Amino acid sequence: MTMRLKQHIMAALAFVLVCAGGAYAQQEWRFTLWDVAAEQEQSIADAVPDLALARIVYVGESHDQLSHHLGQLEVIRALRRAGHDIAVGLEMFERREQESLDAWLAGDMDERAFMSVFRRNWGDMWPLYRAIFVYCRDESIPMVGLNVPRSVTRKVAREGFESLTQEEIGMLPPIACNVTPQYEAFLRRVVGAHGRDESEFRRFCEAQLVWDTAMAVHALEYLENHPATSMVVLTGAVHAWRPAMPLQVWRQKPSTAQRIILPRIEGRLDIGAVDTEDCDYLMFGVEE
Template identity: 50%
Template sequence: MACVRCLALIALALFLCIPADIRAQAREADALDLTLRDVLRGRDVPLAKAAHRLAEANVVLVGESHDDPDHHAAQLQIINSLRLSGYPVAVGLEMFQHREQQILDDWVVGNLSESDMAKAFARNWDASWPLYRPIFEYCRQERIPMIGLNVPREITRQVARQGFSSLSREQMGQLPPVVCIVDPAYEAFLRRVLGTHAGDGEFNKFCEAQLVWDTAMAYYAGEYHVSDPERTLVVLTGSVHAWKPAVPAQLRKLHPELSSLSVLPAESGVEPGRITPKDADYLYMRGG
């Protein structure tokens, strides 16, 4: 597995050295290599054919393992395939706080250097900018809007440690409208996906943090769509947030008029055969 990861990182590094116009051509051809498993129908569909159905949704959530280059390559292919099929798209990011939207706007129009964006990315997320760089470069090249969907990370960390009730009035003011009530179905979903056996008290705080995360991303995704309804918003997020009981469920509560589709990597912590249409709409994988 380590060797496979090294090869993927080498391939990514080589990809970044290719001129932008050649990279674009490579992406257009590579979009044909991604295969999606239609969970409801139990069959594999080439991305080029699935793109039309994806574009019918207002929001498409594409899950990832944050450190997996193959997942980011697949996300880029999905974005590219939608654009090549003639559908206007925007990209929503778990990796950026909503309050730093101006940075993303400046990046897309070319008013921010890569070094400044790398610093902003590290401030918002971590040091994994090289893994996300091809997606960011592509969005800038094609003038695709990028939308920050997250809340300040110190807030979710505090909720995970001390619970939602520990937030001050000032901290609550940094959140969109959030009702943090963890119901049994949501807790069962997280236990199933994460396989955790943590004690009830600590796990409930973790559930609250996840729920704050899910609700905020759903809220900001819905707000963006209201402002730009012609675009399909492709949300890049950790797989646990892309499952239907997570962000999609909160999106239905906050914006029942919007439709969403959930696309997970085939290796999402649960055996593919046990993933049902209640969990996701598509699984993505390489080849046929």
């Protein structure tokens, strides 16, 4: 394939994705929350006073589920409409990509250029996330990259934390990687061993712990520098469970108030299947 043909194909793909993103944003959904402690359903607006007590509100997702992303947007909108000063923390962006995020938010990067940045960080999933990024840009809501280079977590998953070079360790915030029996049990419950042998599963746990801990450190650093701001963290559901990133935040700074919203996934994340040791709310989305 010639370079010119490849450029034409990429330009056409960009146009299709932008159009698809606009169509997604126009779909109508109704979202409610299930309060796990109170065992009752309520609107997102009714939950805002409780959510606003937290410095960090996690809204978990399955990355390929449109409804989860539209639900995340509704939480962001509800807090914003209520007048709260918020930032949005992103698993989807590496910390070192913050300059590109800032350029998007400032209007200094058009959508086609930003799509290339998004693809570099998170693959070809822009249409699913587009409405969130456009809303934050239009409402001047800061967006914060929380992730570490994927090459590092991949290497940990393949070879273990001890395999990292000094250069690779330098890409991480100062963290330890001590997988406790409790953390390992949590991951077995949530994702299972998936056919891995014990040593492979242990390396998987180390990679997840590096991920959770680094994102916790990066979120707390931002909040330390912005004391009047709370953060809505958008991340895969496995990182949003209380024993994952929220526990690492607690270990770094126990006084940090947190609230956890996980998406309802029938048969897995459902009423009766989780308790307050897992999350504070389940989100239900119905297309109308």
